[in-house]
Amino acid sequence: MTAFRFGYQTRTDAPVILRQQVQAAEAAGFDVFCTFDHLGRHLSVLEALAFAAAWSERIRLCPLVLNNDLHHPGILAQRLATLDRLSAGRLEVGIGAGHAFPEYHATSISFDPPQQRKRRLAESVDILRRLLDGEQVDHHGEYYDLSGFTSIEPLQNHVPILVGVNGRAGLAHAARTADIIGLTMLGVTLPDGNAHAVRWDPERLDATVTWIAEQAGERAGHLELNALVQAVVVTDDRRKAAEELAAEVPGLEVDHALSTPFLALGTHDEIAAHLFACRERWGISYYVVRDIEGFAPVIELLHAEDQSS
Numbered sequence: 386m387t388a389f390r391f392g393y394q395t396r397t398d399a400p401v402i403l404r405q406q407v408q409a410a411e412a413a414g415f416d417v418f419c420t421f422d423h424l425g426r427h428l429s430v431l432e433a434l435a436f437a438a439a440w441s442e443r444i445r446l447c448p449l450v451l452n453n454d455l456h457h458p459g460i461l462a463q464r465l466a467t468l469d470r471l472s473a474g475r476l477e478v479g480i481g482a483g484h485a486f487p488e489y490h491a492t493s494i495s496f497d498p499p500q501q502r503k504r505r506l507a508e509s510v511d512i513l514r515r516l517l518d519g520e521q522v523d524h525h526g527e528y529y530d531l532s533g534f535t536s537i538e539p540l541q542n543h544v545p546i547l548v549g550v551n552g553r554a555g556l557a558h559a560a561r562t563a564d565i566i567g568l569t570m571l572g573v574t575l576p577d578g579n580a581h582a583v584r585w586d587p588e589r590l591d592a593t594v595t596w597i598a599e600q601a602g603e604r605a606g607h608l609e610l611n612a613l614v615q616a617v618v619v620t621d622d623r624r625k626a627a628e629e630l631a632a633e634v635p636g637l638e639v640d641h642a643l644s645t646p647f648l649a650l651g652t653h654d655e656i657a658a659h660l661f662a663c664r665e666r667w668g669i670s671y672y673v674v675r676d677i678e679g680f681a682p683v684i685e686l687l688h689a690e691d692q693s694s
Contacts, residue, residue, distance in 0.1 A: 386664065387609060389687045391680070392417035392673035394449055394613070398428050400436065406677065407437040411444040413681040414688065417477060419449035419673055423579075424488040431464055438472035446472055449613065449673060450479035450549040450567060454494060454502065458509040458529060462516035462536040469539035476539065478513065479567065481549035482506040485579050503555040504528070510548060510562055517544045547611060553596060560600035565609040565671065568593065570647065572636055582636035585645040587666075594667045611671040612646040612663075619679045623651035649674065649683070657686035 393410040395418070397403050407418050418437050422430040434446045446468070451461070469476035482502040483489070489496035497505075505528045512529060515522050519538045524531045548559040549567030559566050570590060572582035598605045618626040627642035627650055634642075642648055646663040649656045649672075660683070663669050674680045 387668065387670040388691050389660075389664070389684075390416040390609075390671045391684050392419050392447065392449070392671070393677055393680075394419040394421060394673050394675050395433070395437075396421070396675060398426065403428070403433060403436060404440045407441045407444065409677050411441050413677055414684045415444060415677070417445045417447050417673070419447045419479070422448055422451045422455065423485060424455070424492065431468055434476075435468055435471055438468070438475065443475075445475045445477055447477040447479050447547065450481040450547065452483040452485075452488075453480055453506045453509050454483040454489070456509075458512040459516065459522075459531055459534050459536065461509075462513055465513075465544070466517060466537045466539040469541055469544060470537070474540035476541065477545045477547060477565070478517070479547040479549060479565075480506065480510065480513070481567070482555070484574055484581075486574065487577075499552070500554070503550060503552060506548070506550065507555070507558040507562075510546060510558070514546060514562060517546075549611075551593075556593065556597055557600040560597045560604065560608065563608070565611050566597060567611045567613065568646075568669065569613070570645075583634055583641075583647070584636060585641045585647060586638070587641070587644045590646075590667055609671050610667065610669040611673065612669050614649050614672055614674045615647050617649045617656070617674050617676040617679050618651075619653065619656070620650065621652060623655055626650045646672070649680070653682040653686060656680075656683045657690070660687060661690060 393415045395406050410418050420430045420433045430448045465478055486496045508526045508528050512524055516536045522531050522534045545564040547565035547567050548563040550559055551569050570584050572584045574581055601608055620626045627639045630642050631637045631639045646669050
């Protein structure tokens, strides 16, 4: 069974708070510090990680996730390898196909249909893997054209790549190429361009994980599965918290709120037991949250469970 890992995703645009958060996350036992990639009034995703690297020593660093449509893979590989060197080899790369259509419209970037964006993502991941492995790349594909392209090499021998994607074709490619798959189980994008309806019924996730394992073949035992936890609610009344969230989140049913790995509801002991059960059923061992103080006791409980087993 893959050991638990935990990430914290910052949402701040204030440098002082960013410094406090990365130091607090490191002290609390988080394994990864994550940013996010959206246009607008936000800190730039990789520059924020470089800043975080300067104020930390152990914690790994991950953009969760880069919008592939905003980055050319050749240019991106050089920026990522530079960040890996500046952070003494602590980089993990998270990348996805992009979904926030208002950002595309505001910048006149074509918001292509999902399947097209996912094919472009797959091609980009193939290029990034080769460049981050130190190869010279000649690539003449559907979306990218590189001739004899090389990049500075990262410090790590193998920079882990997390691909956040859904759909059978996108997951199949990720299963064959990624080190980590970021599960989402999201539905239609809502009118604000950022939020989504959810499809968190456990049987659907069963089928998704089975599909990934089939497509991964011999790689399946080495793949890490990730879930971005959308809410941590520390409470003595777990069902009430589920009912309140189900009333707010389109597509969410109460029973699904209680079973999904994308929510952490209850006492610290209940949350730890829930995530342990999720790892047992689905193999999801890497969880990212947005609450350091509320989640830190859960890390202690689950690490203690791993050490005792």
